[in-house]
């Protein structure tokens with residue numbers, strides 16, 4: 234069991250996450266795992282029942298999971314969004330901006346180091362739906 | 375010129391701190407080379423044959439004198455006294471130490487510069503027309519749009535691990551001087567029938583091993599949807615671009631495999647969705663940026679007279695200067711292609727001098743061109759002769775813009791770890807040969823481009839004459855291509871036939887130009903004659 238860095242107040246889901254394929258068949262699961270090749274939009278009709286979506290990063294250089302995360306958040310998904318796999322310190326901040334609020338890295342990351350990474354960027358240029366005000370909004374506030 | 379406010383400055387300062395920390399962790403062994411590589415690449419640091427190479431961003435090719443001076447200082451302090459201007463309007467240093475990189479970035483940040491996303495699989499530095507804001511034929515200055523896109527693409531969290539690198543060019547005039555259709559996204563600012571400005575999107579162009587010309591996927595994107603539309607293009611690519619084979623990972627392959635119509639349909643769907651997400655900066659932001667690019671204080675009564683009695687000056691004006699939109703002013707190109715020199719190289723002293731001249735004669739502004747030259751965009755005609763004399767005295771007055779001597783060449787086997795063959799010595803020999811035979815002027819406009827391998831960093835596909843270095847049984851060999859063009863009538867060069875050795879390729883170029891001279895009709899450039907008579911006469915002369 235890997236350590237999970239979690240930035241939510243609700244109770245974690247205990248159920249193991251099922252694949253997108255098996256979710257399509259037995260769609261009462263509350264936890265599902267997306268692989269890079271899966272289409273996050275397949276989950277949109279079921280967001281109400283989902284409480285945990287894991288997005289797998291088999292290699293940190295494969296950035297499809299960033300889009301998957303934003304698509305889910307843009308559609309209103311409010312449950313836990315957990316990045317799992319090859320999740321590294323230098324990518325944490327970007328993942329957070331795309332809507333991830335939990336991280337299960339293959340190689341554990343110290344909570345204190347993660348905190349530094351999240352606070353690295355005092356300003357941001359883009360609106361990504363993470364609640365941060367982009368620079369352009371501050372300029373024309 | 376664009377000036378940073380406290381936010382822009384905070385962004386580059388933060389980046390310096392972040393990279394210092396990453397480099398530290400690498401040097402301490404806490405980051406593996408595999409983990410560090412994408413991080414250093416996104417800061418422009420490549421590991422090459424002899425040392426690290428650092429690529430510094432010159433957004434849309436525009437520099438102030440202070441920035442140019444800093445580039446010279448860096449060449450002196452951290453390199454061997456040289457900088458190399460590249461086809462992506464950036465500058466590269468070939469002899470950098472990893473330990474120095476954070477300090478270099480800190481120095482750059484003091485003059486509002488950086489190396490952010492100048493390599494790696496992310497959105498790269500955005501290129502533009504080198505005559506922006508000065509060209510007589512532009513409908514708008516394209517740089518405010520490029521700056522808006524620069525900010526949007528800097529550290530965009532969704533697009534930092536794309537399938538492959540991503541290059542965007544923005545132009546706004548009739549003539550395409552930026553090879554816009556050979557970019558992942560080419561944007562042309564256009565006017566619709568109502569007289570409003572908008573953006574035409576060309577997506578899926580590129581060079582490399584499978585060169586493709588970008589099709590237009592949308593004729594008119596209103597200016598207040600520019601970022602949203604770009605984001606839609608990128609998201610479809612990030613999700614569906616191929617990741618199984620890095621040679622098929624560029625967006626051109628996705629657009630080609632899906633077909634332009636299907637790709638466009640997916641972008642439109644994403645666009646419709648993203649329009650509900652509030653990701654577009656307000657038009658006021660574009661207006662704020664535009665104010666930075668207001669015309670300099672041109673003298674309204676500046677005279678259009680030019681005294682061309684000095685023949686050396688007259689030739690340089692004819693070859694290297696271009697019409698300006700403002701009466702009494704002219705655009706002056708500084709060729710970094712002295713006969714027998716290394717294309718795009720400049721010494722620290724030359725860079726300092728160009729900075730000083732920009733301050734004295736060009737409202738403090740310079741541009742880097744994709745043909746690896748420097749532009750002083752706003753020179754008063756009355757000052758032109760004095761400027762030329764100073765350039766000439768420093769070896770910067772070569773009158774050969776767009777001629778066979780104005781060669782684009784990649785670093786090739788002299789520096790690059792991927793090279794099959796050397797590019798620089800071939801460029802040197804060709805320019806020497808034509809300068810000696812005195813044919814350069816007779817040939818007129820002739821764009822010659824050399825790449826040391828199939829990656830095409832030297833744009834060989836787009837040369838009127840292209841040269842491609844290949845490896846033939848362990849020996850450097852050069853293929854000849856004819857008929858490429860990067861402008862509005864973009865075309866890709868065709869290979870003539872079997873390759874040549876280093877001396878053979880110089881002779882082959884000369885043979886091809888002889889075919890042109892024998893066949894040309896009034897006013898035809900090399901490219902025009904080739905298009906009219908086709909490959910056969912050239913083949914005949916080369917191999918017959």
Ligand code: HEM
Pocket residue numbers: 420422427459460461462466538541556557558579580581582583620624783784785789790791792829830831832833
């Ligand atoms: C010396 C180190 C360099 C390396 C290792 C390198 C590597 C590459 C590679 C692998 C590609 C092919 C990308 C693809 O097709 O997906 C490429 C393309 C390109 N590079 Fe370089 N390059 C280097 C230097 C340069 C320099 C100095 C310039 C500018 C003068 C440059 C400009 C370009 C351009 C314009 C392309 C074609 C872009 C396209 O396909 O859209 N590169 N480079």
Ligand code: SF4
Pocket residue numbers: 784785786787790791792793794795825826827828829830831832
């Ligand atoms: S074309 Fe090839 S040899 Fe030339 S710089 Fe690019 S990768 Fe290196």
